[in-house]
Amino acid sequence: MSKLPKRHFWEWFKRYNQEYLELNKKTKKEAAYWLHELNAHLRAYFKFFGFSVTLPDNGLARLTITVNGKVMHFKKVDAFVATAPEIPGWNIIALEDPMPVDFLLEKQIEKAGIDPSELCFSFASDDPYDTDIIVYHPLCSEDNEHLFLQLAYAAVYNLLGERSFGIDFGRLEMANLSYADQGDVYQLEDLPTHIGQRRSPIIVDHTGKLLNVR
Structure with missing residues (x-):
């Protein structure tokens, strides 16, 4: 209270x-x-x-x-x-607005030893309502995964802004780029655009019947 x-x-x-x-x-x-x-x-x-x-x-x-x-x-x-x-x-x-991917991340960047602009991602599944993602970097390993994960979460927060981070974003996993399907991988900085594209349009006729959902 x-x-x-x-x-x-x-x-x-x-x-x-x-x-x-x-x-x-x-x-x-x-x-x-x-x-x-x-x-x-x-x-x-x-x-x-x-x-x-x-x-x-x-x-x-x-x-x-x-x-x-x-x-x-x-x-x-x-x-x-x-x-x-x-x-x-x-x-x-x-609530905080979207910011550049590396905004106020000097300490995390120094610890991880990489720049967040080098990160890429794929969605965890093809389900358009699933906004969990996997973030990749070619230097990710068991030894540094926790540092890369901290940097990736902070970078996603910056890119989406506080409201979208809380509402539109799910969970994040970290992996080496070698595990990624290259056909489904995008630059992390493009995440806001791809989250927006996954919101499927819904078309309803005058009776309330669902005509199309993509």
Whole structure:
């Protein structure tokens, strides 16, 4: 149960939003203080909420409320962000947008020793409702599979964005490229397109009868 009403957080953020617009001008200690304050106020409302703040050189700053892909909390995020007031200089959004495949993955890339743009995938089955995938790399082995798997999950999260990752994506397995059927393998960066294509169109006539499903 929420300890604080939604309006309490938004009233607080509106009051102090300028501090976040000027984060880049603050010392590390000052910036850490204000980020801690934001995290504390947000988690006081709901403990699974997280956030990111983006401060572009031009245009609106962005506050994103996230639950790290936990689909069971998506409705709570949407409802929370829907109550946000208009705050000049800010764009407030629910759930993280799709990003480049290697976004913020420096540590995972260093540990795995590969670039996520080198990964490819196939769907685990021909069932159009099955969105489990197998990700491949020619250097994958039993010794490094867990590191490759961590990198692959993070890369998929980046490519799909939080909402699609939680709703449209299933599970992921990692394997050496030698195990793949080359006719069914695609670049991992093309995953969003292929997931969209697997959503079969449904045609229903005026009586409600299903005419075609591909």
